[in-house]
Amino acid sequence: MRLIAFLALLLAVPLAAQDSLPPAPYAYQQLADPQQEAQAQALMQTLRCLTCQSQSIVDSDAPMAGDMRHEVRTRIAAGEQPEAIRAWLVERYGDYISYAPQVSAATWPLFAIPVLLLLLAGLIVWRRLGKRA
Amino acid sequence: MIANFGLAALWLAAALAALQCLAGFAALRGEGQALAGVVRPVAVVQGALCIAAFAALLLAFVWSDLSVALVAQNSHSAKPLIFKLAGAWGNHEGSMLMWVSIMAVAGGLIALVERRLPEPTILATLGAQAFVGLGFYAFLLFSSNPFERLDPAPAQGMGLNPLLQDVGLAFHPPTLYLGYVGLSVAFSFAVGALLTRQVTPEFARVMRPWVLGAWIFLTIGITAGSYWAYYELGWGGWWFWDPVENASLMPWLAGTALLHSASVLASRDALRAWTIVLGVIAFSMSMVGTFLVRSGILTSVHAFAVDPERGTFILALLAIYIGGALALFAVRAGTVAEGERFALMSREGALVVNNVALSAILGIVLLGTLYPLVTEALGFRVSVGPPYFNPVSAVFAIPMLLVLTVGPLLRWRRDRFERVRGPVILIGIVLVAVLAAVAFFYGIGLLPMLGIALAAGIAVASFMPLRGRSLRRLPLPVWGMAISHFGIAVALFGMAADSAFTQERLIAAGVGQATEVGPWQVRLDSVRPVAGPNWTAIEGRLLAQYQGGAVYELTPQARSFWAPAQETNESALLTRWNGQLYAVLGEEAEDGRWQLRVWWKPFVTFIWYGGLLIALGGVLALIGRVTGDLRRRFARRKIAARHVDAMA
Amino acid sequence: MRSVRLFLWGLVILFAAVFALFALQLSRPKDDLVRSALIGKPVPEFALKPAVGTHPGLSTADLRDGQPKLLNVFASWCVPCAAEAPQLAALEQQGADIVAIAIRDRPEDVSAFLDRYGDPFSRIGADDVSKVQLALGSSGVPETFVVDGQGIIRYQHIGELHDKDVAILLEQLREAGA
Incomplete structure (x- = not known):
């Protein structure tokens, strides 16, 4: 399924050769406080890895994804709210970085169309079934 | 040599498809009657030729005939036989040939056995089937020839992507193609019925096994x-x-809706237009x-066979078939x-809710x-991911699942609530009790909580239709429905439990x-290098102890393949009835320690058990339908024979 | 019946729209770049330690000194970064002031990289955990930003520089300096 994405990532490896530094401290290390870690985890699952394009940063072994995890975990540890961190990233990379679209000028149809579908579904059921046999 | 044979068979099959298409449609008009007789035989021969062409490609892969470009690009003589075979369809050209072959075989099968519908409808269906096939033949022959030759032939093939060297994956694409082809047959039936204005319960009964078959394969594939x-x-x-995952889910959703609306059409002669629409949409x-x-x-979708020219071709086919x-x-x-009417409180009413929600x-x-x-x-650019899809689809899925608990209990046409009050109250109590218990004992998210409660409700409800009936004489399709619905409960529970209780x-x-x-x-016990047929790996040996009890061993690997060169992580899984322990070995850190990722995923396996149960239910229903059809056919033949005897 | 027909024509229109979308996207080259959303906005606050002993580090204050600059995000382990060395050299010769951020790099590797491919940089800050890269909205290496004298980001080039990009960057620098 996500094989394709994964292949793309693998294909990209020869270009971006191995960097020489070890992973950032919190790239592969969980926060000590389980509640904070759960917060960080939930947020990271909805942030897009920028170098692999179709994985969340949790799922990616790309160095930059590791650095992003480090950034998220250190900010959460410093007491920042997950949504503030998301907003900070969206400010820098645009809506693309977040898998959780927010209602905005760019994304309103994503929310308006399901509402329309709901109304339409209600209408069909009501019209089709309102009449007695 | 073998490649030339395959290519010749493919060309012949394409020519026959053209003939089948022309003859099938011509037979709809008065002057084409003379051609009507050739349609069925042509369809059968076309299927046989396609099998020959695909067999030729398989042989080219088995013999590692490197003069065939496709073999050279995707195979390696040092590969195990099963992966040589899988190499034949693990690429764009081979998979398209496989698709066409299955489609042609399906057409041949219809031509051989299907006698229930009026002849013009069958001819129009076969004509439509050949019309769809022609597009794929053109695609194969003009832009993706699987039998293209290399001159001179290379000394060694390039190998199959190591990620694809996996038995599960070897059978994943064929499963999906079987599903897609089944939907294309349903599409052809829909077009045939539309052309001859024969949207009847009989049409739904004839189409249903194909939809059911397609749906089983799609379920297994997903x-x-x-x-x-x-x-x-x-x-x-x-x-x-992910878009690729969604691409496989969408036909399944449409197929599920089609399956249910076809059963309304078959049993009650209602939802005629809607069933046709779904047939078109599913394909x-x-x-x-x-x-x-x-x-x-x-x-x-970066890597797999990506090519704008191919995209253009598929898009053109899409426009012609679907737009047309x-x-x-x-x-x-x-x-x-419009068909028969029915009330809100009826089996049809519940199935309409199912169809509307699925759509x-x-x-x-x-x-x-x-x-x-x-x-x-x-x-x-924007991204749309789980935080969008999960809640938004839940808005429709939850009412649908609630209706699912009651729908199978209702009678066709119209029913009274008083008749099902007992079971409904029981299901309601189970649902609310589980919801309350989960909410009280675990602080988990809203969706997983609802998921677990719904799973409990559906699990109880799925076997309600069996109560008060003789289990031995219960028709197989009813068993199938109960088991599929129970499978939904099982899968739902697995999904909810995984997202609520996983620990990392x-x-x-x-x-x-x-x-x-x-x-x-x-405990990380040791780390050592190991070698496989075409890879080397670092293997970690983990010793895992469950609640201080027995010790199990897990061996995750970080593998390096050499043909072609690639790195993969082989996770290690330990399955218990109540969940899976999942371990991945990462890189070595500077101080000689190893990156280790371990998950405990309670009940995660229920997701796939549930999927298999859903498919199993489909299989039972299919067996029930097909044997029922055969029995009726034999009965008819016997009556006819007796009739002839009496005349004599 | 009328509603069925309306619904069907609705489906036809929807299908036509999807088809048009596919056709349009198919006819255009795929754009995989993730651009920074900070163009036209000030460079975020940061202060990076020197990446090598021979060059000073880099901070936001250095980018606000009144002179427009090129800010090159690179790494010694990145092949395209080495490939764009001639273009960077050409830019430097034509008067561009180029400062740099080295991503996830060791001092000895950076210094070997400069010895081998040339050194067009006046300052190099070390960004060991990509912190400043994330703050800039940069999605990989190499990237080149044009920053004006007030520290406002004016332009972003993603990927390695080719010969045609030299003139574009010089033009952007000229505009930023006005």
Whole structure:
């Protein structure tokens, strides 16, 4: 399924050769406080890895994804709210970085169309079934 | 040599498809009657030729005939036989040939056995089937020839992508193609019925086994694909609403809706127009899915056979088939009468809710998948992922699942609430009790909580239709329905439990070091190099102890393949009845410790058990339908024979 | 019946729209770049230690000194970064002031990289955990930003520089300096 994405990532490896530094401290290390870690985890699952394009940063072994995890975990540890961190990233990379679209000028149809579908579904059921046999 | 034979067979089959298409449609008009007799034999021979062509490709792979470009690009003589075979369809050209072959065989089968519908409808169906086939033949012969030759032949092939060297994956694409082809048959039947104005219960009964078959394969394909992604990609997730995943889900959603509406049409002669629409939509979703995966216009779909020219070809086929069928129907809509009426409180009423909800979910998946494309066309980029799909589709899925608990209990046409009050109250109590218990004991998210409660309710409800009936004489399709619905409960519980209770431990572990994850204690015992047929690996040996009891061994690997050169992580899984321990070995840190990722995923396996149960229910229903049809056919023949005797 | 027909024509229109979208996207080259959303906005606050002993480090204050600059995000382990060395050298010769951020790099590797491919940089800050890269909205290496004298980001080039990009960057620098 996500094989394709994964292949793309693998294909990209020869270009971006191995960097020489070890992973950032919190790239592969969980926060000590389980509640904070759960917060960080939930947020990271909805942030897009920028170098692999179709994985969340949790799922990616790309160095930059590791650095992003480090950034998220250190900010959460410093007491920042997950949504503030998301907003900070969206400010820098645009809506693309977040898998959780927010209602905005760019994304309103994503929310308006399901509402329309709901109304339409209600209408069909009501019209089709309102009449007695 | 073998390649020339295959190519010749393919050309011949294409020519026969053209003849079948012309003759099938000509037979609809008065002057074409003379041609009507050739349609069925031609369809059978076309199927046989396609099998020959595909067999030729398989042989070329088995013999590693490197003068065939496709073999040279995808095979390696040092590969195990099963992966040589899988190499034949693990690429664009081979998979298209496989698709065409299955489609032609299906056409041949219809031509051989199907006698229940009026002859013109069958001829129109075979004509439509050949018309669809022709597009794929043209695609193969003009732009993706699987038998293309290399001169001179290379000394060694390039090998199959190591990620694809996996038994599960070897059978994943064929499963999906079987599903897509089944939907194409349903599409052809819909077009045939529309052309001859024969949208009847008999049409639904004839189409239903094909839809059921397609749906079984799609269910298995998605289930297997999800499990494959889960254990192979090493990130512990099983569904990410990635465009490629969505591409496989959309035909399934449409197929599920079609299955239910066809049963209304077959039993009650209602929902005629809607069933035709779904037949067209289900097939179009498989085409849209194929287009998205092959054309590379979506961000996730980079590598597999991506080629704009192929994309153009598939898009053109999509436009001709689907645009044509929809326009034909829109023009003809007036000629399809509405069908029987029914009340809200009835089996049909519940199935309409099911259909509306499934269609809405399909609409949302389509919207979420395509929206990033729309914004890209407008010059900016957005991402749509699980935080969008999960809650938005739940808005429609939850009412649908609630109706699912009651629907099978209702009578056709109209029913009274008083008749089902007992079971409904029981199901309601189970639902609310589980919801309250989960809410009280665990602080988990809203969706997992609802998921677990609904799963309990559906599990109880799924066997309600069996109560008070003789289990021995219960028709197989009813068993099938009960088991499929129970499978939904099982899968739903697995999904909810995984997202609510999964625990993850990430550590840099030295040899001998232990960590705790959930009820497990996991110790890194040793790390050593190992070698396989075409790879070498670093293998970690983990000793895992469940609640201080027995010790199990896990051996995750970090593998390096050499033909072609690639690195993969082989996760190690330990399955208990109540969940899976999942371990991945990462890189070595500077101080000699190893990156280790360990998850405890309670009840995660229920997701795939549920998927298999859903498919099993489909299989039972299919067996029941097909044997029922055969029995009726033999009975008819016996009566006819007796009739002849009496005359004599 | 009328509503069925309306619904069907609705489907036809929807299908036509999807088809048009596919056709449009198919006819255009795929744009995989993730652009920074900070163009036209000030450079975020940061202060990076020197990446090598021979060059000073880099901070936001250095980018606000009144002179427009090129800010090159690179790494010694990145092949395209080495490939764009001639273009960077050409830019420097034509008067561009180029400062740099080295991503996830060791001092000895950076210094070997400069010895081998040339050194067009006046300052090099070390960004060991990509912190500043994330703050800039940069999605990979190499990237080149044009920053004006007030520290406002004016332009972003993603990927390695080719010969045609030299003139574009010089033009952007000229505009930023006005």
